[in-house]
Amino acid sequence: MKWMHIITDYKLSAANKTIPKSDFPHLLKLVTDLLLESEKDNLISGFEKAGTYPLNRMKILERIPSNDNIDPCVQTNVSAAVIELLEERRFSGPAEQTTREKKLNITTGKSISIPNCQNEPVAGPSGVKQNILNRNKKLEQ
Numbered sequence: 001m002k003w004m005h006i007i008t009d010y011k012l013s014a015a016n017k018t019i020p021k022s023d024f025p026h027l028l029k030l031v032t033d034l035l036l037e038s039e040k041d042n043l044i045s046g047f048e049k050a051g052t053y054p055l056n057r058m059k060i061l062e063r064i065p066s067n068d069n070i071d072p073c074v075q076t077n078v079s080a081a082v083i084e085l086l087e088e089r090r091f092s093g094p095a096e097q098t099t100r101e102k103k104l105n106i107t108t109g110k111s112i113s114i115p116n117c118q119n120e121p122v123a124g125p126s127g128v129k130q131n132i133l134n135r136n137k138k139l140e141q
Helices: 002-013 024-034 037-050 057-063 072-077 080-091 114-118 132-140
Strands: 121-123 129-131
Touching: 002 024, 024 037, 037 057
Parallel strands: none
Antiparallel strands: 121 129
């Protein structure tokens, strides 16, 4: 119940449909802080039942609902538009990838402008820092 509450709060505050891998440990830590020792055992057994730990691919695949077996009662009572909306949300393309932002080396108290950002050194493929403008000049030659 507490896990569902934390997930609901997260999904309402974030634009993602899914939980990014980087946010999952933080959310799990929130849950474990709220749970008592006996409830931690329930959490562990939940991961086992879902097949995520230890990894059991067959259990995971068995738990994925298919479109073929929609309950007739649900189908008659729920509008086709609602089912279409839910399927669209469920089967839409992959979530947007978050891009890592480059660290800008700006001294404290100085202002920043776009030319400052363009002159910032960035890590090249070899790990050696290169200046963007110098690299662009070499390409033009």
